[in-house]
Amino acid sequence: MTRSNARRAGRVREKAEIRQLPWRRVGNPFPPVEVLRPEQVDAIHDASMRILEEMGIEVMSGEARSLLRSKGAKVDEATTVVTFDRALIADLIRTAPSSVTLTPRNPDHAVTMGGDAIVFGLVAGPPNVHDRVNGRRNGNRTDYRRLLSLAQSFNIIHMVGNQPIAPVELAAETRHLDCYHDNVVYTDRAFHCTSVGRDRAMDGIDIMALSRGITREQMRESPGVTTIISVNSPRRLDEPLAEGLMTMSEWGQCVCVTPFTLMGAMTPVTLAAALAQQNAEALAGIALTQAVRPGSPVIYGAFTSNVDMRSGAPTFGTPENAKATLAAGQLARRYRLPYRSSNACTSNAADAQAVYESQMSIWASVMGHSNLLYHGAGWLEGGLTASFEKIVMDAEMLQQIAEMLTPIATDEASMGLEAIRDVAPGGHFFGSPHTMERYEQAFYTPFLSDWRNYGTWAEAGAVEAEARATQVWQALLDVYEPPAMPQDRLEALEAFVARRKEELTKGAG
């Protein structure tokens, strides 16, 4: 952290009275919780191999089909379906690294996904935005920037998505440039490129490189961005996404392949079938990344949840979603791949339902050893809305989880036998030297929870957590300042965006 950043952080804490944990790598010391027996993992693996061998994946990009054919896959050009022998899949995915590090313009905010590490990301993708002051509205650039500012304000939000909301008033053709621009100006975090076609991926790579003051070629050795490739389940990889994927992998950037497998809609209604299909689709995409460039960084993404069978609408944070999250972790580890899950919920409001659904998602992700909790903060309404209050609630929950994952010290001083000996039966430890030496740092202090007694809390207006969350984001935005960027980089960035807008508007693409 630079000195000016440190001063700013100090000021944020003081003015906004937000006590938060320092930026830090979050490690997960627990062995993963396994919901499948080893033979069940084998059975799902086997079923997914049969899907790849017997049914295949429709790959709508001719370039991707050619590449896969050259590696040994069978291609039916009439149907554009590609089938893979299991030996070919194993051979291709073998080169995928088991850990990915993304370095943004602030190298202190590099994130590593793999092993016992877990990274928390901002919500990505909603068309709408909501807060309790202004209500629900379409995505727009002002809110886009405020959501980024909020993410930057929380040390526990390690990464941002490309679009925490879609700023729909911006021209669709060049919107990605404005978004990438804002990502690197309003935050110093790694971000997510929209890989719909080669251009949008490449622009994201270039903008991250410019913000770091390095070249595309240097980025290849030190990736800074990721993308999510959503397989169009069942069994279809469309052309723009395949081309985005190939671009990212060619340039050594991270690709997270995430089949969107809603049980009962995009997969059969049973969990085993959904997992088998998810696994087939994810491994096909991962194989493509390695066909493009062996060793390019890639993440096994899982997004298996269910629908409400009365309406067909997707639901998240359900028991089935939690089980799928645990199971998918077992599959990802089988292939030694970093694993991505989500902090998703169904609730229309940032209320008790949103919280219990999100906690199901968070706990299942942590217990299942997710390495990237995508949509970690701010997701609401099945992903249709980014919520300011939900960002605050999620940040509080994620801090508590991070704290829960720190190990228990059992050295002699921590065991405190002499302190216990010094207090008579029925006494107390408030004034004990052992307590006095440690109490300021002994326990986690939340920023959203109200721990005052009922009387004091009621006298102060009985403000519930939902309304306190509003106060927190307001206070944080009040004191937010964009992280400083060297002037030459900023100028290069602006020039790049202007040039690319011109090219795209002229159709030079």
Added chain:
Amino acid sequence: MTRSNARRAGRVREKAEIRQLPWRRVGNPFPPVEVLRPEQVDAIHDASMRILEEMGIEVMSGEARSLLRSKGAKVDEATTVVTFDRALIADLIRTAPSSVTLTPRNPDHAVTMGGDAIVFGLVAGPPNVHDRVNGRRNGNRTDYRRLLSLAQSFNIIHMVGNQPIAPVELAAETRHLDCYHDNVVYTDRAFHCTSVGRDRAMDGIDIMALSRGITREQMRESPGVTTIISVNSPRRLDEPLAEGLMTMSEWGQCVCVTPFTLMGAMTPVTLAAALAQQNAEALAGIALTQAVRPGSPVIYGAFTSNVDMRSGAPTFGTPENAKATLAAGQLARRYRLPYRSSNACTSNAADAQAVYESQMSIWASVMGHSNLLYHGAGWLEGGLTASFEKIVMDAEMLQQIAEMLTPIATDEASMGLEAIRDVAPGGHFFGSPHTMERYEQAFYTPFLSDWRNYGTWAEAGAVEAEARATQVWQALLDVYEPPAMPQDRLEALEAFVARRKEELTKGAG
């Protein structure tokens, strides 16, 4: 379930539109999550043995001291402190069973605590009660009965505490009789006896026996009640509780020994010290149960949390609380004892904070393999208030957890390969025969969550989960009917309560 009960249950579901899971045993298929390395468990065990050997426990009952002395403990009659060799502790606790079954008047509602089983109990102990319609008020008998009725209405609440609230308008001397009476009239669940002195424990045992139509002696072979013995940490077991404990164990009823170990207040501020002290205190109490009657049922209780060091007030559902819950499970399993934890929170309101704190408690309990989640539903405000809305929210969360704990089927039909083959890439599975055969039972259906889309939800009044919880308990109480009890048992019960009230009022004890 009797036919009339089944009819009633059907009616409840229909009228109140509460779809709930059937009554069932909840098993936990996961291996326990371990926050301590094996050598750390050993170190905490060793420290707790040093506490018992070198510092001891103040035992304020002369009868308990005599008994412990007769078994080999050292007693200092001047200080009333009892010290135990570790070999003696090991020898005494060896006879404790690893599993406890409590049978209430409805034998279908027997609960087993031990192994992979987990039982969810109603909140116990608050002086106050709250709901969003009537606000916060002192405990009283009307609400006492309504809380019991609500517990009885939820299949996921397996057990009730003695006093979900204290009905403070009732005479303190005979209040326990009214409470036990209501416990067996308004529910058919196992309950908790207040073991403050021999009489109150014995009255609870007698009332459970009367409700079952059996004798005290038969109860000895088939326990139906438990008690919680709260050690007055640090290191003090007071006289009435020691006598209550001895009564329960003499009569073969279950004792759950739970040190109330708030770090920074009743224990040193460090987690290791709190766990060592908790372990020493719990094992001393457990040893006493086995000294009374080898083989009598007993549960290892843990309630280690922290205080807010700014105010000294207890806090629950914290990261430290969650870690302690995971660690205490490791200790309980070391001694092959059933393990009790709590669903506790600090929040003053049944809001987002209450939910994220409770989810921390619930998930840590489940991952730590608790066998009894005490205060499973309804706890608010650090235990000072029982909340109607919180009961509903907790019941929803507990159902979701129970559903999450069911195994994933991976048989051929569940794997659904033919269904996947039948749907073309980019298609959907809504109308697939595989879906149609299964969709009604495929997924868990919540009763509190609102899964409608935003527009429909907003048009219907944008009712948030907190307010929907009010609607749920109102609907349930509307259709509640006490579970039928044979007339002769009811008469015997009323006669017993009348006789005992007379004896107690006359001071005949």
